[in-house]
Amino acid sequence: MFLLSVLVLFGKQGIMANDIFLKPAYLLIEDQEDYPLEDHLQFFEDQEGLDLSGIFEAYRQHKFQALGHPYLFNKGFSQSIWWFALALENATETENSVILSPASASLLEGTLYILNDEGKLMDTKRSGYGIRNEDRDMDTRLISYQITLAPKERVILLLKTDSRGRNTYIPFFLDNVDSYWIFEVNRAAFFGGLSTVLCFAVLFALLLFIYLRERIYLIFVAYALSCLLMILEEDGYAYHWLYGEEGLHALSQIGIPFFGLLTSAFFLKFNLHFQTLDNNRLRLYQIPWLISYLALFWAALMLVLISFRIDANLLLKVNLLAMYLSIFCVAFVLLINISQMHKRMGLYILSANLFLVIGLTFYLLNSLGYTSINPFYPNGLVIGALVNVLAFTVGIGYRNYKDRNDKEALLIQISENEKQSIKEKLQVQEAERQRIARDLHDDLGALLAMIRLKVENVEHKLSGLNGQVIEGLSESVMLLDKAAKDVRFIAHELASEELDQKQFKTLVEDLFQILKAQHQVKFSHQVAELPKLPTPIKGNLFRIIKELLNNILKHAEAQEAELELFYDEEDEEIKLIVSDNGKGFDWKKVKEEKKGMGISNLENRVAFLKGTYEISSGPQGTSILVCIPYDVKTYEKE
Incomplete structure (x- = not known):
């Protein structure tokens, strides 16, 4: 009975096992x-x-x-x-x-x-x-x-x-x-929006490259595009939207390793350029530069290989090497970021890269079968790439803004240095003028006066004697008198001891009184009352007037010349107009050729006063307009 029960029990278990096996x-x-x-x-x-x-x-x-x-x-x-x-x-x-x-x-x-x-x-x-x-x-x-x-x-x-x-x-x-298609529509909308954001980042960087012609922006374009293609490839959209319908099915053999390698290589190159790590100066960074070039070379070789029919074993090796090169590139990015944390932008760059480094690392490790961890939803690669590209889009915008400000600051500094150089040059010239003026007035002027007295004394003693001798002595006295006047005129031209004591209008009028001694050009002038001018402005403006008048005397071959000086309250400018009826000159030719001393001095002094000048010249004469900005209220406060 017991044996029968056992046989029945085992028989039922066998039937159950067979039933499970079949069903x-x-x-x-x-x-x-x-x-x-x-x-x-x-x-x-x-x-x-x-x-x-x-x-x-x-x-x-x-x-x-x-x-x-x-x-x-x-x-x-x-x-x-x-x-x-x-x-x-x-x-x-x-x-x-x-x-x-x-x-x-x-x-x-x-x-x-x-x-x-x-x-x-x-x-x-x-x-x-x-x-x-x-x-x-x-x-x-x-x-x-x-x-x-x-x-x-x-x-x-x-x-x-x-x-x-x-x-x-x-x-x-x-x-x-229904659930499938709802998910697909939502997924397509998400990836469409993501693609739009990344394309805008690409367009922004491309415009910066066109405008600035700096290679870093072109590298960012390549990086962002590679990142976008890898994201689309990973979710099937690259094949479905881009190359699948075009018959480029062979690209699917290397899709993830190829786009992952491009993304990682350009990611590394962009970080090296963004942090201006010159491999010629820093030997430490020669290895990542070499790895980035090796990765790009292997990506190009992958494209060549898939144009031939290769077996699965060779394809496996090609893809595996691409994956390991990608991991090397990402690892070097992290090491570089850590090494540059002491810099101002170091922490920001590390933070911007961290999401992508984590997401891309896990994605590559998942693809190799080492892990199955997804650190971010919906995908570590998608979130990491999106955060990284947006962060670096802000970063290159800030970099461009900072570079522009630095350039502007440098230009301002150069301009200030040039102004200081001009100021020092003018001060040296002024000191030299004063020295020469003193020498002319005190030494040569006094000597000519003594010689004139001696000649007059001889003339007086010899009066009534030989008429030709007396006539010669009289001519000598006249020549000495003219030489003394010329020395006085030149000394007055060079010296300006009266700048602080006299009003500017008086200085100009005194100058024209001296000019009457010469008989080459008939000068006329209209000088209005000017605001009280500081000595540097007064001195340089006075030198500009002298320079222009001397040019007329030396080069214009004019019969008449006119000067007009006034303060334009509406434009808040001191305006000087000097014109003559001389032979004129070719202003374009003078600008193209090396400028003469007169034009250079004029430009230096006008630049020192932050002014502008315009020259109009032709066969009928020359007219020069000089405008010097002068805010009365500002100088009154000072």
Whole structure:
């Protein structure tokens, strides 16, 4: 009896085991937005190249393993064919549709086989980045399959995935049709907005490059574009929006490693340029410069290689090297930022880079299969890139603003130095004039006066003698008298001891009284009352007038000349107009050639007074207008 009971018990267990073997755990499809896959999705590594019947038999023999994650399958870069199994049962009394999405950015080809309980093939659906959009089961940015179940129908899904030479980071989603399309619309809107923001950053940097012609802005354009393309590639939009329809399917073989390498290389180059780390001066930074160039060279080589048909083994090596170079670039960015924290912008740059360094590092490590951590929602790469590009857009704007201010400050400093140089030069000239004037007046003037007295004394003693001798002595006295007057005129021209004592109008009128002694040019003048002028302004304005009058005497060959001086209250300017009817000169030619001493002195003194001048000259004569800004209220306060 006991033996019979044992046999019955073991018989029931055998029946139960056989029943479980034949009837897998079906995921009930009801009216839900999405479905959990952790307890239902299974995977199998096909190392023998089994056909569909062999795979179904492996599934029946429970050789498939549980996913072990709510939705993610991640084996890094692999050379294997991976199969996934999912049993579905429509729990409703009506037809029901769901969409299965193995949302991988590296899945070259995925074939979905739909079988019944007995393993009979009912339908086959194809998708993947090696399949043209029009040949896919669903023409969407994701690799997706729509499964329609009749009321109470059961099916077994066997999905064959080929990502050999690429990474097998595959998130799985199972949604109803409405939920799927709502998510896709929202996702497209999000990535469309993100793309718009990044494109504006690119446009901003491109305009700065066109305007300033500095290479750093062009590097930022390349970095931001690479970042955008990597983000779009990672979520399937690069293929769907850009190159998939154009037949560039071969690019999908290297999509993530290629765009990741470009992003990392330009990220490193931009940081080196932004912090002005010259590899010629700082040997410490020669290695990151070399790594950045090596990364760009490898990216270019990747494009060449995919133009040929290469096997999965070579493709794996090419992609893996690209991923490791990307990690090196990101690591060097972090090291450089830490080394430059002592600088003013160091902390800001480190903060701007930190999100992308973290997001990009985890993304690369996830792609290699080392981790499956996503530090930011919805994606570490997306958030890190967005924060980084926006932060550096502000950074290059600030850098441009700071550079412009620094240049303006430098120009102001140069201008101040030039003014100081002119001031010192004029002071030296003035001191030299005073010295020469004293020498002329005290020495040569006194000597001529003594000689004149001696000659007059001889003339007096010899009066009544030889008429020719007396006539010669009289002429000598006249010449000595003229020489004394000329010396006095020159000394007065050079010296200006009366600047502090006399009003400016009086000084000018005294000058014209002296000019009457010469008979070359007939001078006329109109001098209005001017505000009280400080000595530097008075002295330089007086020298300008003398310079212009001397030029007329020396070069103009004029018969008449006129000077007009007045204060324009409306423009708050002292205006000087000097004109003559002389032969004139070619002003353009004088500007192109080396300026004479007179023009240089005029320009220096006008520049010192922060004024302007205009010259109009021709065969009918020359007219010069000098305008000196003078705010009476400002000087009265001083």
